[in-house]
Amino acid sequence: MRKIVCTAAVAFATCGAGLAQFDNRWIEFGEEPARLAIPVLSLSNSSDEVDFAWGDLDRDGWVDLVAVVKQDFTSPGKRPNTLLMNEFGVLQDRTSQYASSSTVGGDMGFLTPTNDRDVILVDLDLDGWLDVVTAPTLSDGDPKHIGHPRIYMNRGVNFQGDWLGLIHDDARAPQMFVEGSGVPANPRFCSVSAGDMTGNGYPDLYFGDYDSGGGNQALDMNDRLWVNDGTAHFTDDSFTRMSFQMRESAFGMAVAVEDFNMDGVADVVKDTALNAPQYVAVSYNNPGNEGFFNLFDAFHTNQPYHTNVGDLNNDGRPDVVVTDDADDRYRVNTGTDAFGRATWGPSSTYDFLPGAPDDDGFGGNNLVVDLDNDGWNDVLITDCDVDISGCNRRTHVYHNHGGPVGTTNLTLLEERQSTGAGWIGVVGMDASDLQGTHDVAVFDINLDGFVDMVFGRCTGTFLWMNRGQVSDSPGTAVGPRGPVVVRR
DSSP, X not given: OOEEOSOGGGTTTTOOTTSOXXXXXXXXXXXXXXXXXXXXXXXXXXXXXXEEEEEOSSOSSSOEEEEEEEESSSOOOBBOOEEEEEETTEEEEXXXXXXXXXXXXXXXXXXXXXXXXXXXXXXSSOXXXXXXXXXXXXXXXXXXXXXXXOEEEEOOBOTTOOBOOEEEOGGGSOOOBOTTTOOBOOOOEEEEEEEOOSSSSSOEEEEEEBOSSSSOGGGXXXXXXXXXXXXXXEEEOHHHHSOHHHHOOSBEEEEEEEOSSOSSSOEEEEEEOSXXXXXXXXXXEOTTSTTXXXXXXXXXXXXXXXXXXXXXXXXXXXXEEEEESSSOEEEOEEEEOTTSOEEEOOOBOOEEOTTOOOOOSOOOOEEEEOSSSSSSOEEEEOOOOSSSOOOOSBOEEEEEOOOSTTOSOXXXXXXXXXXSSSOBSBBTOOHHHHBSEEEEEEEOSSSXXXXXXXXXXXXXXXXXXXXXXXXOOOXXXXXXXXXXXXXX
């Protein structure tokens, strides 16, 4: 059941400080189409879905945006991808100029249609420049360079200091083989994450697989762990480093590489959905033999469909948020048990004001991010199911009200103006602005210190600015920004 914050009879009159009430104008956003210099239907529309990743690719101090596009829902329909460069607070399509090169003859980089479902930005060779990795699905019978994960290396700058862009380098991705049969084939991946799992300092790659529906089920790959040799060339070490139970996924909607038990080595969390196995689980890296995984814990069940990681209670431990086909959930990481596994607080639902509609069913991607700069991460959960058609639900934005550091009694509340019409989630957006969302990119577009939002919806792509902005003056390049992996 949902928690209700205050009773309907006293919602306006007697809710004290620290208790939620209607019209809490905690953060405001306004739409600014001029900052998105592309046609509104060019990325996300009634037949195409989009997935975002963001980071400062050219090291000019402005965060750029990568958009991978495919035919919507579970389908083999391929689309080109798009590189949007942030030019003093305006996102410009520079795909042809900076992302159309490849080591494969005839391939046009981002402009080559692919069936990519996920994307991350990560510095694979530790040269200080973010590279791009995509996760494709349903590409049975296509050439390897189309159906395998594509690695785009950042070429840095020339002697004049001009950025050279990205180049797709197919040789960095190993040929994959069907588990059990050894037949070479393309995977059906739904997710990708990165982190150093072997201890050599270089980020490795983990891919989440799905085999629930669509395509030839004989070509099942299961999850894969690709190990970085230190030059950003990868080998598939999945079978020697992880057990079958760790690799097995039905619909591997989401994966993330994090140190969940705080033992100094990177673990893997994944959400496998729809059919058995159906859970959120952590595969634990062995600190005594780093790079080899020795513990598996399926700690969350229900009907999970997507998961993401972030610190919700400011104790320094990674918590998880879970999109569910029923009520969405979050779990707080409370410590480490005697076996070396993270311990988890209760499976908690989100908060809604009295009389307000609550969780409206199936959802999609989710995100943990501090929208209002109060030091407490908030939660966004999009509504488009990547497998089943339908754009009639809406994104939910949950305001984290904070509390004592380490608390498990969090208030993550969907704020709204009133029980009727008006803004919902954040001031400035109503229900129609949140409807039919595939993904949301959240980053500071104009360098004012407040994160802004790009929504990829069934009706187009829309850019919303945080009204905390103070200046659009150009910044100064100071080198790479943010963590090694830039995604969510």
